Amino acid sequence: MPSRGQVPLAAAAAQKLDSVAISKKCPIIPYHVVLTAIFSVGLISAAFATIPDCDEVFNYWEPTHYLSYGDGLQTWEYSPAYAIRSWLYVGLHSLVTLPFSLVPNFDKSHIFLILRTILAGIVSVSQAELYNALSRSISPEVGLLFILISVPSAGMFQATPTYLPSSFAMSFVTFGIAEFLKTPVSISRALTYFSVAGFLGWPFCLALVIPQLLLWGHNDGRARGIISMVQHTVCSIWPPLIVLAITIGIDSLAYRKLVFVPLNIVLYNVFGGSERGPDLYGTEPWWYYIANLSLNFNIVAMAAFASILVVVISSFILPTGVTRQQFVLLLPFYLWLVIFSLQPHKEERFMFPAYPALCINAAMSMSWVKGFVLFVGSRLKIQPKAATFWGTSLVAGLLVISALISTSRTIAITIAYSAPKKIYRSDQNIYGNVCFGKEWYRFPSSYFLPLGARPRFIKSAFTGLLPGAFAETNAPFRDGTWIVPENMNDLNQEDYSKYTPIDECDYLVDSYFSGREEQAGPLEPNYILDTENWSRVTCHRFLDAAKTPFLSRALWLPSLVYRDQRVWGEYCILKRKRRTKT
Known part of the structure; x- marks a missing residue:
């Protein structure tokens, strides 16, 4: 030794x-x-890569879109x-x-x-x-x-x-x-x-x-x-x-x-x-x-x-x-x-x-x-x-x-949660109000909407404060950077003026997971199943994390190695067939 x-x-x-x-x-x-x-x-x-955090969209992508195009969503932090x-x-x-x-x-x-x-x-x-x-x-x-x-x-x-x-x-x-x-x-x-x-x-x-x-x-x-x-x-x-x-x-x-x-x-x-x-x-x-x-x-x-x-x-x-x-x-x-x-x-x-x-x-x-x-x-x-x-x-x-x-996890996350970006295509003739209910926090930003479309929110089970809209302007210097918006607070208190009536929605983004029909309350109905009022524009599969075992949602494994236990739902853009009667 x-x-x-x-x-x-x-x-x-x-x-x-x-x-x-x-x-x-x-x-x-x-x-x-x-x-x-x-x-x-x-x-x-x-x-x-997915966008897992709505803070990235509402606090950075949306204000950037506002500076570039004159419209976008505004959070209370920018008041x-x-x-x-x-x-x-x-x-x-x-x-x-x-x-x-x-x-x-x-x-x-x-x-x-x-x-x-x-x-x-x-x-x-x-x-x-x-x-x-x-x-x-x-x-x-x-x-x-x-x-x-x-x-x-x-x-x-x-x-x-x-x-x-x-x-x-x-x-x-x-x-x-x-x-x-x-x-x-x-x-x-x-x-x-x-x-x-x-x-x-x-x-x-x-x-x-x-x-x-x-x-x-x-x-x-x-x-x-x-x-x-x-x-x-x-x-x-x-x-x-x-x-x-x-x-x-x-x-x-x-x-x-x-x-x-x-x-x-x-x-x-x-x-x-x-x-x-x-x-x-x-x-x-x-x-x-x-x-x-x-x-x-x-x-x-x-x-x-x-x-x-x-x-x-x-x-x-x-x-x-x-x-x-x-x-x-x-x-x-x-x-x-x-x-x-x-x-x-x-x-x-x-x-x-x-x-x-x-x-x-x-x-x-x-x-x-x-x-x-x-x-x-x-x-x-x-x-x-x-x-x-x-x-x-x-x-x-x-x-x-x-x-x-790490590669397995990256693939798993990308496959499972990319639908909120993938449903938007350049060949879609989307216009008017594109509404979000329970899927408000997965909106990938106005960069995925054509110039004639605007993101809007409808009432869902969420009871916090949603973003409002910047005051739209064509001036080179955007007035929305200094105008104090109405109905903003730093207490996360709900403001009903942020909501758009659903009968004013031309399009709607929604998700559906089979087997949860009984959980759908009056504020979050399964719009994808409402074929009388809505037609599908584009749909992609989206992982049902609640029903998928932890290992299957955390990692991607080849089917030859591990039996696929992932459970999938649907993530769609819907187009209104006709106006609902009030």
Whole structure:
């Protein structure tokens, strides 16, 4: 049995057998190849990923549609009375799509896809930058593991093309982390990335900069002295202050009053009081994110959760130990998980900014697991080449299993819940009022409706506050950004003025699940079965989640491996045959 002093020799021998790229701390795979691979997956997600959150549609796609076309749905958050949504954020996305919206008869659903593709491109570049930084600052192996973990994951597939501030923040947090890993660190550039993520995207993500900023301050203070470090920091905050000034300026111009939207978001969500705040929209148990991340990242989520334990063991066992930078890299994921697990109101999208941090933690865990195998091999007098083979095989096996599970989940979700987007076709001559009852929260946005159609709501069993409509205008500057709409509130109290009588509906979007006829009350009849008044325009199958076993709805498995137990319903656009009598 070799002594403690012999362990570094075994580790050095094993490292000799690694690639030359690792020893030189250069990325194993060229940057452009990695970027191409990430963006290819991003294109697929832009085309096929579902829209699981109505907040994305009503708070971002609809205001963007309003800026581009002069009509759209408006939530209370955009009322100047509350002003907790940024017109700068929406306006930048609207500018990107402006050239296409000016083209006559250009299919709006294509603009939807174009914007999603651009968002996927930004995420792809940020991931490639972080891959490059991890490879050069930590190790090429960790950089490669990061990409092999993040690219096939079901969580990243969903988050990549999503039009939400949390997804936008995810991209710029990733840029910021990558900047902190570079040598020398450009603190000004790093803080600018995080300020864009926080002020323009989601203010809570500024918490993710704390560990890296403290490490930089420690290192810079030791190298320059405390006074020079403070001076350096002060000189570096000008770009973030410019971002802040632009955010306040543009949003204040849009609302026609002085507003600081990020502060309003924090005040509402944290200090809203017992009568208002995010808890009005539902609460979840403390373990919600553990379960959700386990579904979206499976094995690698477990590796991320265990990374702090692995680092403790590594610091005592591995001869190379754990550097301060490696330890600090683990902290943002735990910090974010703890903060949001303590909040009663939980949603999957709240985890998006921490997805890259999760992938970093998992990559470092797996790298250390391989180190454990080399350590055990050296103690058992196993040849370094053989130990390296078994360590690499173990990690590769876990990655393959994880990728297969993630791919299975992505396929399952896409097949099961794509009907709300697929029922709209460019060859449909839809016009007038397109109404939504119990399916109001699955409306994919006005980008899927022709110019002559308007989304409307009919009364259903839902008793919360639905969006209203922006004041339509043909003026270049939309008055709806500053006009205070009527009958809005921040208490989620129902407003009956938001409803359209059903006899004014030209089309109706509805779903039907066999066997639930007795559950259909007077407010939610099965319109699809009412063939006397409604005819089918387009229908697609839609998963009946209530009747489908958990495994069958969570994962897709080939019929040769697993008996298909999915139960399907119908999701349709209906056209009125005749007016109902009043």
